[in-house]
Amino acid sequence: MQSKTPRLDDIHGIPARARRTNPLNVGPSERVVSTALGGGLVAWGVWRRGALGLLAGAVGGALATRGVRGHCPAYAAFGLSSRKAPKPTHMPVLDTEKLTRIERTVTVARPANEVYAFLRDPAHVPHFAPHVERVEDLGAGRIRVWTAMNGERSSWEAHIDLDHEAQALVLSHAEGPPERLAILLGNAPGGRGTEIRLVLDLSKTRGLLLRALAAVAGEDPDRWARAGLRRLKMLLEAGEIVTTEGQPSGRLIPVTRAA
Amino acid sequence: MQALCYQGVNRVGVETVPDPEILGPHDAILRVTMSSVCGSDLHLLDGYVPTMRQGDILGHEFIGEVVEVATEVKKLRPGMRVVVGSIIGCGHCFFCQTEQYSLCDNTNPKPEVLDKLFGYPTAGIYGYSHAFGGFAGSHATYVRVPFADTNAFEVPEGLPDERVLFASDALPTGYMGADLCNIQRGDVIAVWGCGGVGQMAIQSAYLLGAERVIAIDRFPERLAMARDRAGAEILDYEQVDVREALREMTGGRGPDACIDCVGMEAHGTGVDYAYDRVKQAVRLETDRPTVLRQAILACRKGGTVSIMGVYGGFVDKFPMGAAMNKGLTLKMGQQHGQRYIPRLLEHIRKGELDPSYLITHRSLLANGQMAYDTFKEKRDGCMRVVFTPEA
Ligand SMILES: NC(=O)c1ccc[n+]([C@@H]2O[C@H](COP(=O)([O-])OP(=O)(O)OC[C@H]3O[C@@H](n4cnc5c(N)ncnc54)[C@H](O)[C@@H]3O)[C@@H](O)[C@H]2O)c1
Ligand SMILES: [Zn+2]
Ligand SMILES: [Zn+2]
Numbered sequence: 327m328q329s330k331t332p333r334l335d336d337i338h339g340i341p342a343r344a345r346r347t348n349p350l351n352v353g354p355s356e357r358v359v360s361t362a363l364g365g366g367l368v369a370w371g372v373w374r375r376g377a378l379g380l381l382a383g384a385v386g387g388a389l390a391t392r393g394v395r396g397h398c399p400a401y402a403a404f405g406l407s408s409r410k411a412p413k414p415t416h417m418p419v420l421d422t423e424k425l426t427r428i429e430r431t432v433t434v435a436r437p438a439n440e441v442y443a444f445l446r447d448p449a450h451v452p453h454f455a456p457h458v459e460r461v462e463d464l465g466a467g468r469i470r471v472w473t474a475m476n477g478e479r480s481s482w483e484a485h486i487d488l489d490h491e492a493q494a495l496v497l498s499h500a501e502g503p504p505e506r507l508a509i510l511l512g513n514a515p516g517g518r519g520t521e522i523r524l525v526l527d528l529s530k531t532r533g534l535l536l537r538a539l540a541a542v543a544g545e546d547p548d549r550w551a552r553a554g555l556r557r558l559k560m561l562l563e564a565g566e567i568v569t570t571e572g573q574p575s576g577r578l579i580p581v582t583r584a585a
Numbered sequence: 586m587q588a589l590c591y592q593g594v595n596r597v598g599v600e601t602v603p604d605p606e607i608l609g610p611h612d613a614i615l616r617v618t619m620s621s622v623c624g625s626d627l628h629l630l631d632g633y634v635p636t637m638r639q640g641d642i643l644g645h646e647f648i649g650e651v652v653e654v655a656t657e658v659k660k661l662r663p664g665m666r667v668v669v670g671s672i673i674g675c676g677h678c679f680f681c682q683t684e685q686y687s688l689c690d691n692t693n694p695k696p697e698v699l700d701k702l703f704g705y706p707t708a709g710i711y712g713y714s715h716a717f718g719g720f721a722g723s724h725a726t727y728v729r730v731p732f733a734d735t736n737a738f739e740v741p742e743g744l745p746d747e748r749v750l751f752a753s754d755a756l757p758t759g760y761m762g763a764d765l766c767n768i769q770r771g772d773v774i775a776v777w778g779c780g781g782v783g784q785m786a787i788q789s790a791y792l793l794g795a796e797r798v799i800a801i802d803r804f805p806e807r808l809a810m811a812r813d814r815a816g817a818e819i820l821d822y823e824q825v826d827v828r829e830a831l832r833e834m835t836g837g838r839g840p841d842a843c844i845d846c847v848g849m850e851a852h853g854t855g856v857d858y859a860y861d862r863v864k865q866a867v868r869l870e871t872d873r874p875t876v877l878r879q880a881i882l883a884c885r886k887g888g889t890v891s892i893m894g895v896y897g898g899f900v901d902k903f904p905m906g907a908a909m910n911k912g913l914t915l916k917m918g919q920q921h922g923q924r925y926i927p928r929l930l931e932h933i934r935k936g937e938l939d940p941s942y943l944i945t946h947r948s949l950l951a952n953g954q955m956a957y958d959t960f961k962e963k964r965d966g967c968m969r970v971v972f973t974p975e976a
Pocket of ligand 1: 623
């Protein structure tokens, strides 16, 4: 079976959610001119009325918006900018297909080799990954994952790549869109432990991995990712996942019904 | 068992609830022998911490006897008498390892609220709302202590509960308030608030080498205790202009460090107080920083303002210009009890500290409402009411 070699180089960088969707690309003096001109045009349009007035209003509105926001969609389309600022570092884009990327990172006060050893044992996964009941190693780089959500059980198979050198684990599918779930380990500076980065590339057209993950991550894979990392950190550092589930309170105890 | 529960704004009541059970491998169950009210409870009861739920068990300052330990508990054994820090640490994360236990990464099972509000979630606290983990509190016959080896400390033999109880919360909080001031020879320290925390801050400041301590409050019995028990010079802020008085008492220099032991529900006398009350009532502002403003203006240039009184959200008219231009150091935080409790127990054992005078009233859980009303109104010379939970 041909393996999808994990390409880790495109997984590093600043997560999408931390990037501005409309970065500034209009310089300060141009912003003032654009706003003033746009405002003038709108005022003239209101005074002039008619088709020409409407047109002036629309153009003026666009100019003013661009001035106030400091972002020009036309500049963006042509990769232009009138701001004197250093070009941002190139962010890798996945080109084959439109994928949604979810990235979350947590620092754990344990050495990377220990974290890696813990993660690569399939028996540990259900302890921290929400809704995962069991992971079976099928050998030859394949695993089967059993999940349960709202009483619904399912299982799915994935290809797993273990990169010992880079201390990375990557789950992917052999068929369908190039989705993946990657866990990357890096040393935190100053001996503060390990930075664990979880990257989910999910297909908007609902590839296999997403469907499988949807079973466990529900409608909110980001939440699932955060909860999973938080639990993993608690397990690795504190040796338990702290809970208040089952403690006393003065509230009525809900009757639990079998699902 | 019996437990004193939150039932609504300024309403508490005893309910019969199930006994706590071991939920994690590092848990211990304690039979509570004493559990105290604290100024922090008042912020919860007054409705300024919005994640309280009806039926939550209150209380976070307690001492008790271990009755059960989970499999991974190594130091504690059933029968041991222990005092427990009010804020829960895991003992292993970066923050616990650097003795900043109240910042623990791993003890808040419901981190979402604080993650949004504060940027990062902080540690879990017993009986202190769901934002801080929603842990059942200690005003009950039994309480569950997570990570018991990290959070519970054996009481040295021969010391009665009364003397050790406040090593749970009020004493380490006051001590930390003084510790953060980095006290040097000759320093004069001003302490706002003569409640349990303020009293302990005064004594700790002396232990850490302060030359003089000036305490500020308005209740005569509390001021008298600050003077007679803790050895402070006292100021009644309803009788004197605090800033003028402090300036004169310090040879025109101002106090070298100021400790805020009052927090977000400070009482005041000026127009700014009226302004804050109105804004807080309609929730345009969550906290009333009367004391904080005063401390920043009163503090000498280059001095330290140490904030132990609790703030929960946002403040108005914060004198940033004064703080910045005077080169002040602002230090603050929920207490890191586990860092201080061992040395505090040592001070108590040697007789250098005796916080037992804070107990002015005792109560059964059944009289919880009366206990909290008395404490809130500071009626009848009340400093702290201590519950001895009934079985
Ligand atoms: N940081 C922590 O870990 C921690 C721990 C325990 C308590 N606290 C906080 O410490 C504060 C004090 O707790 P406490 O148990 O002593 O409360 P308390 O209610 O017994 O005492 C507060 C005192 O402040 C006084 N006060 C009010 N307004 C004042 C003003 N303008 N100037 C001077 N004094 C004023 C009151 O008269 C009262 O005596 C509270 O905010 C509490 O939440 C913090
Ligand atoms: Zn307290
Ligand atoms: Zn911790």
